[in-house]
Amino acid sequence: MVSVLIPARDESDNILTLLQSIQLQDYPHYEVIILDDSSSDNTYQLCERFAVGHPKFRVIRGKPLPDGWIGKNYACHQLAKEASGKYLLFLDADEQVSNSLINSAVHRMHLKKLTLLSLFTNQQMITLGEWLVVPLMHYVLINLLPLRLILLVKSNASVAAASGQFMFFDAATYRTHQWHGLVKDxxxxxxxxxxxxxxxxxxxxxxxxxxxxxxxxxKGYTEGLNGFSKNFMAAFNYSIPFFLCYILLVIGGPLLIAATGNWQLIGFTFALIILSRVMISLSAGQNAWYNVILHPLQMLTLMFIAVLAIQKRITKTTMWKGRRI
Incomplete structure (x- = not known):
């Protein structure tokens, strides 16, 4: 049994697409629990109507947020208490899953004897603003950390990355350690x-x-800037000097090389940039040529994100979905 657990806050525009895609799974042994986290829209009503016709689905209302908790973490903590599966799969409400996803994830958990499997999702980008922001997630992630090392480098917490859009847990170990409770803030x-x-x-x-x-x-440039500035520094262990060194390297480094006027060195450097963008784009399922052409504007966006992230970190003014975090 796999318990699919979905925290949802103001997701009426997205959540039915996810629920319909789960309902098409080729894996039969699952339950779906949606927690409405004090939504101001009709998220709860939409999920309730969907659950009436689908007995494996149910929706619950979240409890008021206690002091010391982040909203999503508390929602996930509540969902885990409601779940009965051998595995717990946490998904975000704005996703769509393929019909082989759960079957493949269960197989991977058995194969590698995993406590946690996390997948970095393929990103849909429609507007130019999204193309200027969203590809930066895979670009920075894969540049900094070959993902295979997460499993291969045992017991080293510094070699760690995960995506909250797909967190697949062994339920017994989860209940022992209460993972969301450990990181509640x-x-x-x-x-x-x-x-x-x-x-x-x-x-x-x-x-x-x-x-x-x-x-x-x-959905759009401004929303992307706000979202990425909320969590980008986690890749740098919240170290402002480390973050600034990375920004200076990826943005200032090519500019410094261009200023040398050495055309062989310039050509070599820009060939490496293009090659890395193509390889990472193909790995992430993105249009490589879009990312190559937009690379200068994406780097400018990365600088904006850095300024916002540092400002929010210093002033402790990070907001998300109407809550200060």
């Missing part, structure tokens, strides 16, 4: 949970989704 709970899993000498793995999950992460 962490903004980027997915990475912190993977660190905790490895710190407890459990096996965690992070992989690219390879088309098994798709998500339109943000």
């Amino acid at each position: 962490k903004v980027v709970e997915d990475v912190e949970i993977m660190k905790a899993v490895k710190a407890y000498n459990c096996n965690g793995e992070g992989l690219l989704a390879n088309g098994m999950i798709t998500c339109r992460m943000y």
Whole structure:
């Protein structure tokens, strides 16, 4: 039995697409529990109507947020208490899954004896603003950390990455450690949970989704800037000096080389940039030529994100879905 657990807050525009895609799974042994986290729209009513015709689905209302908890973390904590499965699969409400996803995930958990499997979803991008922001997630992630190392480097919490869009847990180990409770006040709970899993000498793995999950992460440039500035520094262990060094390297480095006037060195450098963009784009299921052409504007966007992330980190003014976090 797999318990599919979905925290939802103001997701009336998205959630039915996810529920319909889950209902088409070729894996029969599952239950779906949706927690409405004090939505101001009709998310609860939509899920309730869907559940009437689908007995494996049910929706519950979340409890008021206690002091010291981040909203999503508390929603996931409540969902885990309601679940009866051998595995717990946490999904975000704005996703769409392929019909082989659960079957493949269960197989991977058995094959690698995993406590946690996390997948980095394929991102849908429609507007130019989204193309300027969203590809940066895979670009920074794969540049900084070959994902295979997450599993191969055992018991090292510094080699950790995960995506909250797909977190697949062994339920027995989850109930022992209460992973979301351990990171109840962490903004980027997915990475912190993977660190905790490895710190407890459990096996965690992070992989690219390879088309098994798709998500339109943000709708527009401003929403993307706000979202990424909320969690980008987690990749740098919240170190502002480390973050700034990375920004100076990827943005200032090519500019410095261009200023030398050495055309052989310039050509070599820009060939490496193009090659890396093509390879990462193809791995992430993105249009490589879009990312190559938009690379200068994406790097400018990365600089904007860096400024916003540092400003929010220093002033502690991060907001998400109407809550200060």
